[in-house]
Amino acid sequence: GVSRIKEFDKGFQEAVKLAFNTVGIQNAKPSNEIANTTPKTVETIKQQEIKQEIPSNxxxxxxxxxxxxxxxxxxxxxxxxxxxxxxxxxxxxxxxxxxxxxxxxxxxxxxxxxxxxxxxxxxxxxxxxxxxxxxxxxx
Structure with missing residues (x-):
């Protein structure tokens, strides 16, 4: 958004308001499928039991x-x-x-x-x- 008000505080507020007016209403819904997924590499490492040969003696x-x-x-x-x-x-x-x-x-x-x-x-x-x-x- 662009404002014609010269003062920063008031001009910024008007510019943000104008920007949101041009976007309009969105029908965004949170997706549990996306929120609950983890990258396969992280999941694989967590599930994989890394066997270390700890030296002894x-x-x-x-x-x-x-x-x-x-x-x-x-x-x-x-x-x-x-x-x-x-x-x-x-x-x-x-x-x-x-x-x-x-x-x-x-x-x-x-x-x-x-x-x-x-x-x-x-x-x-x-x-x-x-x-x-x-x-x-x-x-």
Missing amino acids: TYTSNGVKYQVATTGNNSFLLINQDNNKVVANFYPSSLPNVYHVEVISDKGHYETIGYSKDNSIIIETKTGDKSWVTTTYTK
């Missing part, structure tokens, strides 16, 4: 031993056996054996990805030059 990396402790919901912790400090929290992703990882270090906390493969736990870390390196923990 003791792992070694660079001569240091680490223990895995499960925390439920396909999550687990990687713990340094020498000082009993948590090194990383692993949370399941939508892919089997791939995890969101919260790394805990003296330099700070950061998030990255990790995965379990061939009796190993692998964490990918971004370096200062924007490349990626892996840290492997083997049984």
Whole structure:
């Protein structure tokens, strides 16, 4: 709608009123079919049981031993056996054996990805030059 009133407040109100007059009455009805549908991909992921192979036992990396402790919901912790400090929290992703990882270090906390493969736990870390390196923990 277009108004001839120069004052913004009154002109805006008149323009909106004129715009609605040109639209006319609509026979819109809410559709329960549309409101209750969810995308198939979301529904499929919710129904799909993602089976994660949570690693167990003791792992070694660079001569240091680490223990895995499960925390439920396909999550687990990687713990340094020498000082009993948590090194990383692993949370399941939508892919089997791939995890969101919260790394805990003296330099700070950061998030990255990790995965379990061939009796190993692998964490990918971004370096200062924007490349990626892996840290492997083997049984």
